[in-house]
Each structure stands twice: as C-alpha cells, then as structure tokens.
Amino acid sequence: MIPARLKFSGKDLKVLDQRLLPDRIHYLTARNAKDTAAAIKDMALRGAPLIGCAAADGFALEMRRLKPSSADELMLAAVRTADLLKAARPTAVALFYAADRMLETARAFAAANPGKFAPATRARFQKLIEKEARLVTSEDEAACLAMGEFGARLLPKRCVIMTHCNAGALATMGIGTAVGVITAAHKKGKIKHAYSCETRPYLQGARLTIWELMREGVPSELLTDNMAAHIIKTCGVNAIVVGADRIAANGDTANKIGTYGLAVIARYHKVPFYVAAPTPTIDLKARDGDAIVIEERSCEEVTFVKGQRIAPKKVRVRHPAFDVTPAGLITAIITERGVIAPVSRAAVKKHLA
Numbered sequence: 001m002i003p004a005r006l007k008f009s010g011k012d013l014k015v016l017d018q019r020l021l022p023d024r025i026h027y028l029t030a031r032n033a034k035d036t037a038a039a040i041k042d043m044a045l046r047g048a049p050l051i052g053c054a055a056a057d058g059f060a061l062e063m064r065r066l067k068p069s070s071a072d073e074l075m076l077a078a079v080r081t082a083d084l085l086k087a088a089r090p091t092a093v094a095l096f097y098a099a100d101r102m103l104e105t106a107r108a109f110a111a112a113n114p115g116k117f118a119p120a121t122r123a124r125f126q127k128l129i130e131k132e133a134r135l136v137t138s139e140d141e142a143a144c145l146a147m148g149e150f151g152a153r154l155l156p157k158r159c160v161i162m163t164h165c166n167a168g169a170l171a172t173m174g175i176g177t178a179v180g181v182i183t184a185a186h187k188k189g190k191i192k193h194a195y196s197c198e199t200r201p202y203l204q205g206a207r208l209t210i211w212e213l214m215r216e217g218v219p220s221e222l223l224t225d226n227m228a229a230h231i232i233k234t235c236g237v238n239a240i241v242v243g244a245d246r247i248a249a250n251g252d253t254a255n256k257i258g259t260y261g262l263a264v265i266a267r268y269h270k271v272p273f274y275v276a277a278p279t280p281t282i283d284l285k286a287r288d289g290d291a292i293v294i295e296e297r298s299c300e301e302v303t304f305v306k307g308q309r310i311a312p313k314k315v316r317v318r319h320p321a322f323d324v325t326p327a328g329l330i331t332a333i334i335t336e337r338g339v340i341a342p343v344s345r346a347a348v349k350k351h352l353a
C-alpha cells in the first residue's frame with residue numbers, strides 16, 4: 001500500500017511530504033490556501049492530479065478560515081483564493097481546473113444567495129464547498145481505476161514496459177495514471193518487467209516510481225535516463241507509458257522533462273508510446289503544444305543532489321521542468337473515458353464531446 005498522499009479533515013490538510021520519500025513518511029499541515037500553495041510550489045506534493053486535489057482542499061480550508069459574511073465578500077475571497085492557488089505552478093492544468101471549479105461553485109452559491117449571509121447560509125456554503133472538494137478527489141480515484149482497466153487492455157501478454165517520472169499513486173489520489181496502468185496490468189498477470197527512468201533532475205523515478213513498483217510487487221528495475229535507448233533496443237521493451245501535465249487540443253502532451261526524448265526513441269524502435277491522463281488534463285484552450293507554459297525551476301535542483309553540489313560553483317544552468325511530445329509520436333491517449341487513437345485534434349474533440 002502507498003501511504004495516503006492527502007488527509008483532509010475540514011480544519012486542515014495533512015500532506016505527505018514527498019521530498020522525504022522514500023526514506024521518511026512525514027506529513028506537514030496546511031491550514032489555509034497559502035500553506036497549500038506553498039506545499040505545491042515547494043514540491044512537498046507533486047504530480048498533476050494530486051496538485052488539483054490539494055488545490056480544491058486548500059480552497060475549502062481558506063473559505064472556512066475567511067468565513068465570508070455576504071455574497072460580495074464571498075466572491076472577493078473566492079477570486080483571490082483561486083488566483084493564489086493557480087500561481088503555485090504553471091504547467092499542470094489540473095491545478096487551474098480544480099481552482100476554477102471551486103471558484104465556479106462559489107460563484108453559483110453567491111448568485112443564488114445575494115446580500116448578507118445568515119450563519120446558516122454560511123454553514124451551507126462551507127458544506128457545499130467541502131463536498132465539491134471531496135468530489136474532485138473521488139473523481140480522481142475513479143478515473144485512475146478506469147485508466148488502469150483501459151490501459152491494461154492495450155498491453156500485450158508478458159509486457160516489458162517503461163515509464164518516466166512519477167505518474168503513480170503518489171501523483172494522484174488513486175492508483176495513479178501511467179503507473180496505475182502498469183499495476184492494473186500486473187494484477188492481470190500481464191507484466192513481465194517494468195523499467196523506471198530515474199528522471200533527472202528531481203529524481204521522481206528513482207525516489208518515487210521504483211519505490212511504488214517495488215511495494216506493489218511488480219518485477220522492476222531502475223535506470224538512469226541515458227540508459228533508456230540502450231534498454232529499449234536490447235531488452236525487448238514493447239510498451240512505454242507516461243502521465244501528462246497538460247494535453248493540448250491537438251494531442252500534443254506536456255509531461256516531465258525527458259518524456260519527449262523517450263517518445264522519439266520509441267518511434268525509432270517502433271515501440272508503442274502511451275499517455276495516460278484523466279480528461280481534466282486536456283486543455284482545449286491550448287491549441288497545440290506551443291501554447292503550454294513550461295515551468296522553469298531553480299538551478300540548484302540541477303546542480304545539487306541531496307545537498308551535495310555536483311557541478312562547478314557559478315555554473316550557468318537550464319532547468320525546464322517539462323517538455324512537449326508532439327501528438328504524432330503518441331500511439332494512444334488513455335483517459336477514464338477510453339482510448340484516443342490515433343491521436344488527432346478531431347479525435348480529442350470527439351472524445352470530449
């Protein structure tokens with residue numbers, strides 16, 4: 001079992017601090033939207049769907065703290081809270097989806113309850129907003145299970161599979177997206193072997209994914225990222241599955257840096273390349289991958305490993321945290337609704353209709 005990632009009590013949110021994994025299981029406490037945004041920004045929690053679930057919880061906590069006493073006050077607080085949460089990280093659209101969904105719930109309540117709020121009205125609002133936050137989480141859990149089923153069906157028997165970054169239970173409130181496909185297929189006896197790329201510079205594959213695969217009993221090995229091409233060529237890899245932070249309307253997919261390179265290698269070796277992501281990851285406002293904002297993170301995450309400097313002082317560094325895989329390199333996108341294949345603007349549109 002993977003430890004609970006988020007524990008929402010109504011009064012606070014306990015966040016499993018993923019920066020300490022796999023060595024320590026430690027929870028930090030978020031009491032409001034600011035704490036929640038900080039936990040997202042500082043990577044105490046990460047992974048697109050989990051960021052969305054946390055944002056919904058953080059929104060609910062902030063509403064409880066602010067206790068708006070009129071519809072106008074509520075709207076002011078709701079807009080500010082959504083903006084604060086959305087500023088935490090720029091690429092994963094799940095964050096924007098969840099914050100906007102909570103904002104819309106607040107907006108609808110304010111429109112239906114104009115003027116001053118009686119204590120009972122305030123209580124009704126808080127109940128409603130917490131219910132919406134719970135829905136964001138339960139929908140994510142259900143989506144993960146469905147993706148696991150659809151994805152497992154696509155894989156051949158005795159599948160040798162590779163994944164990148166962490167799109168596992170630790171990145172969601174359910175069994176994970178890409179790793180959920182692997183563990184679901186493993187339960188059906190379909191996985192011969194799984195490879196996890198370590199995912200420089202933040203090492204989500206080495207710290208989190210391989211830990212999850214080991215805990216789930218999946219036969220697996222860890223690779224450094226630069227071993228991927230060699231292993232694909234020589235070890236019979238017959239599927240690659242990754243998660244996504246944002247999928248544009250034409251199917252171009254932003255995911256952890258290194259995903260694009262893996263997709264190019266997969267195409268060269270004729271290995272199917274799958275993306276597993278719930279439908280809120282699809283951003284129809286992004287016409288194609290060029291419209292997706294790529295987060296640039298700190299140089300220290302590249303030049304230091306566990307507090308140890310590994311490059312010269314004052315070195316100039318780049319750290320784009322994500323890249324975009326063109327739709328043409330993706331064999332299929334697996335969502336909770338089914339499979340998009342081949343991937344095209346029309347197919348994405350039809351899938352969401």
Ligand code: MRU
Nearest residue numbers: 046047048165167171243244256
């Ligand atoms: O920077 P991170 O760790 O939040 O990046 C995570 C990823 O890129 C995942 O692959 C993606 O969010 C999908 S998670 C189901």
